[in-house]
Amino acid sequence: xxxxxxxxxxxxxxxxxxxxxxxxxxxxxxxxxxxxxxxxxxxxxxxxxxxxxxxxxxxxxxxxxxxxxxxxxxxxxxxxxxxxxxxxxxxxxxxxxxxxxxxxxxxxxx
Numbered sequence: 188x189x190x191x192x193x194x195x196x197x198x199x200x201x202x203x204x205x206x207x208x209x210x211x212x213x214x215x216x217x218x219x220x221x222x223x224x225x226x227x228x229x230x231x232x233x234x235x236x237x238x239x240x241x242x243x244x245x246x247x248x249x250x251x252x253x254x255x256x257x258x259x260x261x262x263x264x265x266x267x268x269x270x271x272x273x274x275x276x277x278x279x280x281x282x283x284x285x286x287x288x289x290x291x292x293x294x295x296x297x
Contacts, residue, residue, distance in 0.1 A: 200244040205254065206292040208245045212238050213286025219269060220279045235269050261285075 200208065215238030222231035239262070245251055246258045268277045 200241070201248050201250070204293075204296075205245075205251055206289050206296070208241070208248070208251075209286065209289040210293045212241045212245065213282075213289055215241060216265070216282055216286055220283065223269075224279075235265075239265070 203211070215234050218234035219231050219238060222228075222234055242258065242262050242265070246255065246262070251258065264275050264277055265282070267273055267275050268282065
């Protein structure tokens with residue numbers, strides 16, 4: 188498999204805390220939204236793919252086993268929102284608020 192985040196795929200991702208992992212996913216989702224709103228579907232799609240890749244790394248990280256249900260639901264809802272028909276009715280603002288909480292948690296622990 189060809190990873191976009193080669194350094195993280197090699198094991199560095201597991202060194203990050205759960206909050207740091209999800210905050211980084213949120214950065215890619217924020218880029219997805221930004222590019223979508225600017226009308227650049229190519230860049231938006233690339234950012235979304237990077238975000239899913241990071242989310243998959245987080246799902247595979249053994250320390251996050253107790254959070255697996257939430258992570259899988261987040262993945263399902265993200266794909267529903269950005270790729271399919273948005274049956275769950277999420278909004279860009281919902282996603283920004285969700286991921287902002289993780290950014291806040293990371294900054295609070297610095």
